[in-house]
Amino acid sequence: MSRTIQMTVNGVQQEVTIKPRVTLLEVLRDHLHLTGTKLGCDQEVCGACTVLLDDLPVSSCSVLGLDADGCQVQTIEGLASNGDLHPIQQAFIDKGAFQCAFCTPGMIMAVKALQDQLSDPSEERIRHFLAGNICRCGCHMEILEVVRSLYSA
Numbered sequence: 713m714s715r716t717i718q719m720t721v722n723g724v725q726q727e728v729t730i731k732p733r734v735t736l737l738e739v740l741r742d743h744l745h746l747t748g749t750k751l752g753c754d755q756e757v758c759g760a761c762t763v764l765l766d767d768l769p770v771s772s773c774s775v776l777g778l779d780a781d782g783c784q785v786q787t788i789e790g791l792a793s794n795g796d797l798h799p800i801q802q803a804f805i806d807k808g809a810f811q812c813a814f815c816t817p818g819m820i821m822a823v824k825a826l827q828d829q830l831s832d833p834s835e836e837r838i839r840h841f842l843a844g845n846i847c848r849c850g851c852h853m854e855i856l857e858v859v860r861s862l863y864s865a
């Protein structure tokens with residue numbers, strides 16, 4: 713049986729009617745057409761589907777849409793403002809921290825959560841925080857450079 717849920721996505725109130733097994737990722741991509749968030753492993757392993765749910769990073773492939781009812785969701789589409797990239801997005805470009813860019817939206821949302829939560833993280837904390845986001849192109853060193861540059865700015 714379908715149910716109607718409401719959530720605020722990137723500051724915009726949304727209402728969707730979904731079946732109980734539909735994931736938050738499917739709500740975003742298939743119902744709201746926000747395809748920046750990627751489907752990788754579909755098993756809560758790769759982090760490609762990372763979004764912020766009430767300010768906490770989650771693997772949206774592993775969260776039911778029904779469990780996001782009434783929540784705030786932030787996706788990669790919500791970061792740029794008035795045509796200007798978010799500083800994290802710009803830093804990824806400046807440091808060349810991607811190749812195919814499939815992991816990049818999820819990685820950027822994880823870095824956003826890191827910045828929101830920790831004011832002066834150690835290298836170890838940064839690595840631990842980002843451990844759930846995998847870059848198959850092997851850009852992890854450049855991504856670490858991005859994070860260091862954001863904290864030293």
Ligand code: FES
Pocket residue numbers: 750751752753754755756757758759760761762771772773774
């Ligand atoms: S697609 Fe969700 S963690 Fe990989």
Ligand code: FES
Pocket residue numbers: 809810811812813814815816846847848849850851
């Ligand atoms: S840039 Fe290709 S998976 Fe990360």
